[in-house]
Structure formats: structure tokens, C-alpha cells
Amino acid sequence: MSNHSHVDRVLDCPMDETPGARELLEAAMQWHFSPETGSPFWLERAKKLDFDPRADVHTFDDLKLFPNVVNELREVRAEDLIPRGYGSFDDLYGVYESGGTTGAPKRVVCMNDWMERWLTFSQRKLDERGCPRNVNWLALMPDGPHIFGAALREGARRSGGILFTIDMDPRWVKKCIGEGRAEDAGRYAEHLVNQARHLLETQDVGVMITTPPLLERLAQDERLVELINRKVSLIQWGGAHMDADTRHLFRTEVFPGVQLQGAYGSTMILGGSLERVDTTGEDACVFDPLSPYISFSVIDPATGENVPYGERGQVVMNHISKGMLLPNNLERDTAVRMRPPEGQLGDSVAQVAPVASFDDAAVIEGVY
Amino acid sequence: MEGVQGLVQLDALGPGGAFRARNRLTVPDVGGTPVAELSLVPSLYVQRSMAALHRAGTLPADERAAALERAGRIFATATVGGLTPQEYRALVSRCSGLPVAVVTAAAEIVADAAAQARDTTSQARPLGAVDHWNDPSTRQGRAVWTRRGNVFAVHAAGNHPGVHALWLEALALGYRVAVRPSRREPFTPHRLVSALREAGFPDDHVVLLPTDHAVADGVIKGADLAMVYGGDEVMKKYGGHPTVLPQGPGRSKILITGDDWRSHLDVIVDSIGDEGGTACVNATAVFVEGDPAPVAEAIADRLSAIPSLPPQDPKAVLPVQPVKEARAVERCLLRSAEGTTARLGGDGIVDELGDGSAVLRPAVFQLPRGDARQAGIELGFPCVWVAPWSRADGIEPLKNSLVLTAITEDEQLIGQLVDEPTISNVHVGDRPTYWMRPGTPHDGYLAEFLMRTKTVVRD
Numbered sequence: 001m002s003n004h005s006h007v008d009r010v011l012d013c014p015m016d017e018t019p020g021a022r023e024l025l026e027a028a029m030q031w032h033f034s035p036e037t038g039s040p041f042w043l044e045r046a047k048k049l050d051f052d053p054r055a056d057v058h059t060f061d062d063l064k065l066f067p068n069v070v071n072e073l074r075e076v077r078a079e080d081l082i083p084r085g086y087g088s089f090d091d092l093y094g095v096y097e098s099g100g101t102t103g104a105p106k107r108v109v110c111m112n113d114w115m116e117r118w119l120t121f122s123q124r125k126l127d128e129r130g131c132p133r134n135v136n137w138l139a140l141m142p143d144g145p146h147i148f149g150a151a152l153r154e155g156a157r158r159s160g161g162i163l164f165t166i167d168m169d170p171r172w173v174k175k176c177i178g179e180g181r182a183e184d185a186g187r188y189a190e191h192l193v194n195q196a197r198h199l200l201e202t203q204d205v206g207v208m209i210t211t212p213p214l215l216e217r218l219a220q221d222e223r224l225v226e227l228i229n230r231k232v233s234l235i236q237w238g239g240a241h242m243d244a245d246t247r248h249l250f251r252t253e254v255f256p257g258v259q260l261q262g263a264y265g266s267t268m269i270l271g272g273s274l275e276r277v278d279t280t281g282e283d284a285c286v287f288d289p290l291s292p293y294i295s296f297s298v299i300d301p302a303t304g305e306n307v308p309y310g311e312r313g314q315v316v317m318n319h320i321s322k323g324m325l326l327p328n329n330l331e332r333d334t335a336v337r338m339r340p341p342e343g344q345l346g347d348s349v350a351q352v353a354p355v356a357s358f359d360d361a362a363v364i365e366g367v368y
Numbered sequence: 369m370e371g372v373q374g375l376v377q378l379d380a381l382g383p384g385g386a387f388r389a390r391n392r393l394t395v396p397d398v399g400g401t402p403v404a405e406l407s408l409v410p411s412l413y414v415q416r417s418m419a420a421l422h423r424a425g426t427l428p429a430d431e432r433a434a435a436l437e438r439a440g441r442i443f444a445t446a447t448v449g450g451l452t453p454q455e456y457r458a459l460v461s462r463c464s465g466l467p468v469a470v471v472t473a474a475a476e477i478v479a480d481a482a483a484q485a486r487d488t489t490s491q492a493r494p495l496g497a498v499d500h501w502n503d504p505s506t507r508q509g510r511a512v513w514t515r516r517g518n519v520f521a522v523h524a525a526g527n528h529p530g531v532h533a534l535w536l537e538a539l540a541l542g543y544r545v546a547v548r549p550s551r552r553e554p555f556t557p558h559r560l561v562s563a564l565r566e567a568g569f570p571d572d573h574v575v576l577l578p579t580d581h582a583v584a585d586g587v588i589k590g591a592d593l594a595m596v597y598g599g600d601e602v603m604k605k606y607g608g609h610p611t612v613l614p615q616g617p618g619r620s621k622i623l624i625t626g627d628d629w630r631s632h633l634d635v636i637v638d639s640i641g642d643e644g645g646t647a648c649v650n651a652t653a654v655f656v657e658g659d660p661a662p663v664a665e666a667i668a669d670r671l672s673a674i675p676s677l678p679p680q681d682p683k684a685v686l687p688v689q690p691v692k693e694a695r696a697v698e699r700c701l702l703r704s705a706e707g708t709t710a711r712l713g714g715d716g717i718v719d720e721l722g723d724g725s726a727v728l729r730p731a732v733f734q735l736p737r738g739d740a741r742q743a744g745i746e747l748g749f750p751c752v753w754v755a756p757w758s759r760a761d762g763i764e765p766l767k768n769s770l771v772l773t774a775i776t777e778d779e780q781l782i783g784q785l786v787d788e789p790t791i792s793n794v795h796v797g798d799r800p801t802y803w804m805r806p807g808t809p810h811d812g813y814l815a816e817f818l819m820r821t822k823t824v825v826r827d
Binding site for chain 2: 216219220243244245246248249250253254
């Protein structure tokens with residue numbers, strides 16, 4: 001690794017500018033697949049591609065040429081993921097990992113310039129919603145290997161508040177549930193909620209960030225509900241799904257005076273999207289990604305083609321930035337395909353849900 | 369998401385009134401035509417509903433009894449939720465495939481059970497106990513019969529509307545009740561909970577919480593005590609659980625000793641085929657002292673004469689299912705029947721009606737031995753295993769029965785059967801397996817599970 005960082009006109013454009021899609025794609029292909037700037041991982045992987053990214057990828061559709069490489073990120077050396085065009089490890093913000101739901105965790109690198117871009121986007125979205133600045137944040141979210149915690153720390157600092165955190169290890173919870181020890185998972189959740197209770201009772205908290213399951217736990221305690229309604233003006237939720245009925249109940253019955261804002265993303269795209277401010281009154285929960293760096297498409301997994309707008313399909317995610325290239329990743333979520341705002345690359349998504357699990361499989365024997 | 373035009377809307381019935389969820393399950397009839405939409409509530413809704421049941425009070429016993437009686441009448445005779453009794457019965461029949469005559473009779477059973485719930489529960493009160501602490505006898509010290517909890521949950525079954533007669537006893541005893549309906553037949557509990565509310569039970573005393581599988585456990589967790597219908601899986605999950613009463617397989621049986629089986633053929637055939645063969649009290653196996661072949665042939669002969677009809681036909685007797693599900697049942701049956709002698713249904717039991725549904729025709733198989741494993745295979749249509757039995761076999765093959773009809777004069781044997789803990793009910797002589805009356809226990813009195821005694825003494 002050389003000790004000076006290459007600067008790219010498009011990939012390093014100012015934070016308040018948005019490059020065109022074609023411009024970004026072509027610049028990113030040059031960057032990630034040129035021997036001087038690309039990462040050892042992609043330069044090696046390119047040898048096995050049956051196309052030349054630098055010659056063949058110009059449009060959003062062309063990203064479909066890429067195979068889904070996320071499974072390879074379980075084993076690859078973290079150093080090999082850093083594009084050589086960065087001069088030194090000084091440009092590295094951190095290495096983060098996926099939750100490990102589908103096996104060993106997958107690893108990604110987050111560079112400083114990307115964290116900057118993500119935080120700028122995130123702050124803009126909070127401002128659009130009227131989220132107050134200079135208030136304290138309480139986060140009941142995974143930190144450690146998970147990128148969400150890092151982004152929160154930076155976000156709270158920049159918005160001028162203190163961040164209160166609670167340790168949370170989602171892998172342990174998944175392990176408990178996977179082993180049929182739901183009781184242990186429940187005790188762990190209770191342990192987290194008790195810590196949140198103490199903070200809410202003793203500290204000023206204006207913004208709360210948590211997962212839908214924990215929010216449900218909090219909602220079971222009338223005293224906590226009262227505290228949150230009195231102190232908190234915005235709850236950001238993410239990391240798990242929230243169905244439309246639950247969201248409706250939170251908004252109308254449980255936390256009627258509190259703004260509820262969803263975040264939908266993935267470690268594999270180093271961020272994602274925040275819920276659109278709903279001006280239509282349709283009670284829809286629509287996510288617009290940080291385009292063109294992060295983009296979604298909603299497809300029929302059988303054909304690979306987009307489903308029509310308004311229909312449910314499976315979500316494909318792309319991340320294209322200077323620090324990372326992760327195209328064409330078929331996620332395990334389904335969502336309703338929504339028309340994007342003017343100028344956005346790819347689709348917006350709504351009503352995100354896990355891939356349907358078919359319950360009550362026909363039991364034949366017996367009368368019940 | 370708007371409801372499809374013309375579909376019956378089955379809202380959740382929560383503590384704050386009816387709730388139409390965005391997440392709705394289409395309920396089709398047996399031919400596959402969508403008929404209704406069932407609102408499925410998320411776990412947050414379940415938690416809040418269960419919390420509201422815990423917060424609620426309890427009506428005085430007299431008011432509960434009167435409201436139950438009214439509710440039974442409303443359920444059986446009034447227009448509820450926009451559905452007349454006829455429309456309701458037609459929907460249940462079309463969607464569950466149960467013969468409409470069975471549905472009609474079940475509505476009466478439910479209404480009767482509601483009217484008599486208080487009397488039925490009082491049958492279970494220990495002799496030494498009184499109902500209320502202020503009974504004069506507590507001055508000298510007396511047992512008082514009290515609830516083990518306040519909130520009762522039911523994971524209901526959809527095989528037969530009659531299953532909803534039982535949990536009414538919990539309301540009579542002063543419990544607040546949450547019912548999670550089956551997706552197969554949510555009409556009956558929806559109508560019953562609506563009727564109970566109309567009759568005077570406040571919305572936070574009895575709720576209907578339709579949920580998908582993932583959320584269902586929350587209904588039980590949120591209650592003090594629960595009752596769950598299901599097969600062996602449910603028994604395994606909840607058996608030995610102190611606060612959950614599983615209602616497992618019926619595996620009801622008939623034993624006939626002596627030579628005179630011919631004069632009891634009506635009782636045998638009715639026990640197999642009554643209620644469309646869908647109830648836990650339908651006979652699954654018949655044990656015959658001596659040669660079972662003529663008995664099996666006679667049963668087959670009688671059952672084979674039943675016509676195949678759509679479920680809503682007033683003369684229908686047999687259950688109807690979607691063709692795909694009927695075929696699955698058929699495969700299960702034929703696979704299970706390997707090594708046995710088919711007397712009826714050996715070539716299959718599916719009779720397609722041409723509209724996507726199929727009648728499940730009766731099946732009679734003869735087993736080579738009394739301890740053949742097939743004797744415990746219970747299927748949701750008239751299906752019976754006929755096995756040889758001898759005194760040397762004893763009661764072993766007759767164990768694990770919800771109901772055992774013993775057509776025998778052998779009093780020693782009857783005594784053994786009554787003493788056997790895994791046999792829940794013993795009917796002696798010409799009493800079909802499905803015989804039931806309010807006031808007699810179905811699988812023990814429900815109140816044995818719901819109540820306890822405590823001493824109260826006053827100065």
C-alpha cells in the first residue's frame with residue numbers, strides 16, 4: 001500500500017453533491033478494477049468474471065452482470081478488501097461484520113470518506129423529519145462488530161447530544177433462539193430493558209434508537225411508555241422488521257406524540273436507507289436509499305426481473321462507493337416495490353418483511 | 369390494502385373493540401373460492417390485549433350466568449356481525465367442509481353449553497367447598513372455591529364448532545378469556561365472542577385474537593392459564609406444563625365382546641361417522657372379541673352407502689376438503705394402512721366434486737393384531753381400524769382413549785376400564801362414543817384445571 005491516497009473527481013465529490021449514476025458507475029469500475037487502485041480481493045476476483053467491469057458496466061442494469069460475492073466475505077482477509085488507492089490505514093474507519101444469521105459473519109471495511117457520506121445523509125434525513133438537535137440519544141442497538149453502533153456514536157456527536165448506550169449482542173440472542181432457548185433470549189431482552197429504564201428515569205433523552213422487538217418489550221411496561229412519551233421526541237428503529245399493524249399501533253396508541261422513523265439497511269451496504277417523510281397520509285413506510293451509492297431493486301427471484309410497482313418481491317442491494325463495491329446482493333427480505341423519488345437510482349421499498357415462512361404446514365394426522 | 373369486495377370481514381375483537389388489521393388472511397371455501405378475510409394481529413396487539421384482560425374486573429357470578437345464557441341464544445338465533453344464523457352455518461360448512469347439519473347441531477350444543485355453563489362448573493366444585501367467602505359456613509372455617517388465575521387463553525381447534533362450548537365455562541367461573549381462532553374455521557369463535565359482548569360481557573373481558581403461528585405463543589404467555597388443542601406435537605410441548613391444559617388426540621375406541629355385535633351395529637357405525645368423523649369423540653378403532661372380519665365387513669357395507677354431497681347440502685354426512693388436502697389425507701391413510709386388510713377405501717377415499725373440493729369417503733381397515741400401531745391413527749373423516757381382541761390382551765390396546773364405548777357385560781372389565789387413567793370417559797353398552805351432555809365432563813371438568821380450594825375462616 002502506497003502512503004498517499006489517490007483522489008478521484010467523481011468518487012470524492014463534495015458531500016453536498018450527487019454524482020450521476022452512469023458517472024459514478026464508470027468511475028467506480030475504473031477505481032475498483034484498476035491494478036493501482038482496486039482492492040486485492042476484487043482484482044483477484046475479477047479474473048474469474050466472464051466480463052470486463054471497466055468495459056462492460058455503465059448502467060444500473062449492468063450491475064446484474066456481477067455474481068453475488070457476499071459469501072466470500074466470510075473468509076477474506078480484511079486488509080484485502082481495502083482498495084489500494086487509499087494510501088494508508090489512516091483512511092480506514094473500521095472493519096464491521098454482519099449479524100451471522102446465515103453462518104459465519106461476513107466482513108466489510110468502512111473508510112472515513114464513506115462514514116462521512118453516510119452521516120451527512122443521515123443528518124439530512126433527521127432534519128427533514130424535524131428531529132431536534134442538541135438533545136441526548138439513547139441507543140439500545142448492537143455496537144461492537146456492527147456498523148450501526150459506530151454510525152450512532154458519530155451521529156449523536158454531530159447533532160450535539162450525549163449518546164447513552166447499552167451493550168447488546170444480537171448473535172447471542174439468535175443463538176438462544178436457534179437452540180430453542182427462548183426463555184434465555186427473553187431474559188436477555190429484560191436485562192437490556194432494565195438498563196434502558198434506569199437511563200430513561202435518570203437522564204434527559206430526546207432521541208431513542210432501538211429495534212422493533214425491544215421497542216415492543218419497552219411498550220409492555222406502562223411506566224416506561226409514560227417516560228418515553230414525556231421525554232422522547234423521536235424513536236428511530238432498525239435492525240429488524242416492523243409490520244404495518246405494529247407500526248400503526250405504536251404511532252396511534254403507544255407513542256402517539258413521538259415521531260417514529262424506520263431505518264432499513266444492511267452491513268453489506270454499509271448503511272442503507274431511512275424512512276421517507278410521509279406526506280401522502282397513506283401510512284406507508286417507504287425507504288429511499290442513499291442513492292446512487294446505495295441502491296435497491298425489487299425482483300421476482302425466479303426470473304431476476306423487477307416486479308411491477310406496488311407488488312412484493314425480494315430485495316437486491318448494491319453498494320458502490322470509493323471504499324467498497326458490493327453489487328447484486330440478493331437479501332433475505334421481501335418488500336413492495338415503490339417508485340423512487342426523482343433522480344434516485346433503482347427502487348424505493350416499502351413494507352419490508354422477512355421472506356415468508358409458511359406456518360401451520362398442513363398437519364394431516366389427528367382431528368385438530 | 370383494501371378488502372376484496374364481498375368478502376366477509378372477520379376483525380380481531382380486542383379490548384378496545386373491533387380491529388381490522390392490514391395483515392389479513394384470506395379464508396377460502398373448500399373449492400378454493402375466497403370467502404372471508406381474517407385480520408391477523410401482531411404480537412404488540414396481543415400483549416396489549418392480554419394486559420387489558422389482566423387489568424379488567426370480573427362481573428358478579430349471576431350476571432355472568434345470565435349473560436352467557438343470552439349470548440347462547442344470540443349465537444344460535446340472531447344476526448351477529450351482519451350474518452344471519454343461516455349465513456353463518458353456510459359459511460362454516462363451505463369453509464370447513466363440515467356437513468351443514470353437523471354445524472346446525474353444533475350451534476345448539478354451543479347455545480346449550482352457554483346456558484348451562486354455570487351448572488356444569490358447579491358439578492366440579494368439591495363437596496367441602498363453597499362458592500363465596502361470605503358464605504355463613506366460613507365462620508367455622510370452610511373451603512372456598514377460587515380461581516387459579518384471572519386470565520384464560522384458548523388456542524382453539526377448527527375441526528368442529530362444538531369445541532367452543534368448553535371455554536365458556538371459564539367465563540362462567542369469572543375468568544377473562546382470550547381465544548385464538550383456527551384459520552380453518554374462525555367464524556364460530558368470531559360469532560361467539562361477538563354474541564358474548566352483545567350479551568353484556570365488556571370488550572376487555574373476552575377477546576378474539578387471530579394470529580399467525582409465530583405470534584400464537586404470546587396469547588398463552590400473556591394468560592395465567594391456557595388450553596391448547598393439537599396433536600402429539602402439542603402434547604409433547606405442553607404435557608406436564610402446570611399452566612397449560614393440552615387437548616390432544618381423541619383416539620376414541622369401541623370394544624365389543626360376545627357374539628351379538630349385529631344388534632349394536634348402529635352404535636358402532638354412528639360412532640365412526642357421526643359429526644362427519646371429524647370430532648375427537650369419533651371412534652378411531654373397534655376391537656372385536658373373536659373374528660373381526662364380519663364386523664369390519666358389516667361396518668364397511670353400511671358406511672359405503674353414504675352419498676357424496678357438497679357440505680352445504682342438508683343431506684350431507686361426509687366431510688369435504690380441498691382436493692389437494694384430501695389427496696394428502698388419502699396418501700397418509702394408504703401409507704399407514706400397509707400390512708392391513710382393506711374393507712373399504714383400499715383404492716382411495718377421495719371423491720372429487722368437480723369444483724376443486726373432494727369428499728373424504730369412509731375407510732375401514734382390518735388389523736391383524738390388537739396391538740397394531742394403526743389403531744392409534746386418527747384421521748379427520750370416518751376412518752376406522754377394526755382389530756381382534758381377546759381377554760388375554762386385557763385393556764392394554766384400549767388405553768389412551770378420550771372415549772371408550774365398551775359393549776360388554778363383563779363388570780370386572782368395565783371396572784378396569786373406569787380405573788385406567790389414560791381412558792378419559794367410559795360409555796357402557798349402546799352409548800355411542802360421541803355421547804355428551806352438559807354437566808358431564810368431556811376430559812375431566814375444565815374447572816378441575818381452572819379452580820382450587822382455599823380455607824377461609826372468620827371470627
